[in-house]
Amino acid sequence: MTDLMTIDECLMCGGARSEFVMGGIVRRCADCAFHWTAAGLAPPEELYDESYFEAESYRKYFEFAAQWQFEAARRLRWVLSAAQPTTLVEAGPAGGFFLAAARDHGIAVEGVEVSEAAARYARDRTGVPVRTGTFEEAVFAAPVDAVCAFHVLEHVTDPRRFLQAAHDRLTPHGWLALEVPNIESDTADRAGESWADLSPRFHLWHFGPESLRRLVAEAGFEIVRLDTIFATHYLRPRRQLSRWGLASRWRSLRATGSVRTSHPQRGDYLRVLARRWAPGESS
Numbered sequence: 001m002t003d004l005m006t007i008d009e010c011l012m013c014g015g016a017r018s019e020f021v022m023g024g025i026v027r028r029c030a031d032c033a034f035h036w037t038a039a040g041l042a043p044p045e046e047l048y049d050e051s052y053f054e055a056e057s058y059r060k061y062f063e064f065a066a067q068w069q070f071e072a073a074r075r076l077r078w079v080l081s082a083a084q085p086t087t088l089v090e091a092g093p094a095g096g097f098f099l100a101a102a103r104d105h106g107i108a109v110e111g112v113e114v115s116e117a118a119a120r121y122a123r124d125r126t127g128v129p130v131r132t133g134t135f136e137e138a139v140f141a142a143p144v145d146a147v148c149a150f151h152v153l154e155h156v157t158d159p160r161r162f163l164q165a166a167h168d169r170l171t172p173h174g175w176l177a178l179e180v181p182n183i184e185s186d187t188a189d190r191a192g193e194s195w196a197d198l199s200p201r202f203h204l205w206h207f208g209p210e211s212l213r214r215l216v217a218e219a220g221f222e223i224v225r226l227d228t229i230f231a232t233h234y235l236r237p238r239r240q241l242s243r244w245g246l247a248s249r250w251r252s253l254r255a256t257g258s259v260r261t262s263h264p265q266r267g268d269y270l271r272v273l274a275r276r277w278a279p280g281e282s283s
């Protein structure tokens with residue numbers, strides 16, 4: 001067991017003043033309102049061992065393959081609504097469903113996954129090229145047109161370093177697509193410390209629309225789209241009518257007063273599509 005990490009200084013603004021919120025699990029910067037997990041974080045190499053994607057839970061994960069395929073298709077459609085990449089790298093592809101969807105669309109894909117068990121499953125079950133390791137340290141043969149990371153940025157040791165790595169691996173004007181839990185969602189507000197996406201053992205950083213916008217812009221990207229979506233956005237039509245689906249739909253309706261599954265700030269997940277500034281351009 002290594003020493004646990006405690007973070008006192010705000011990653012976003014360097015401020016030293018923070019208050020404990022969400023039952024003392026999260027610290028909120030008094031200067032810029034950025035949130036991070038208060039204490040007790042094990043380093044990544046201890047967290048993402050075999051047990052994170054152990055065989056039994058992965059067997060269950062693949063029982064929901066149709067659900068993950070639907071989610072992947074929706075994410076791909078969102079990326080393609082702005083970008084037309086011919087090459088793409090995904091950090092943290094888990095079972096590889098998004099990579100498979102992109103590959104089936106004719107895009108040359110590659111994944112980098114910290115969990116060897118997950119990388120192996122992605123290769124064996126979905127047939128996509130996924131190597132084991134961290135995205136930040138991975139070396140690629142050539143720059144790519146798109147870097148995607150869905151529910152990854154909240155896990156990484158240093159989000160700035162991650163975004164810098166994405167920037168460095170992109171072609172000029174290449175695309176960055178991110179999705180993270182939204183700590184400023186209606187669901188998080190109502191649930192407080194019992195918010196399911198708080199996941200303090202694994203989530204170090206907690207983003208809201210403004211903090212994500214700022215971090216991505218400061219890393220040298222132009223924000224093209226930033227919005228939030230409700231969990232119901234990723235549910236297959238048949239699961240929309242399940243008890244969970246109806247409860248999820250009710251939460252989005254209550255939060256927004258509308259049946260739309262996206263919202264500028266209040267949805268469960270925050271997503272951003274951004275474009276790399278070309279060398280020589282000022283940001």
Ligand SMILES: [Zn+2]
Pocket residue numbers: 010011012013014015029030031032033034
């Ligand atoms: Zn701050």
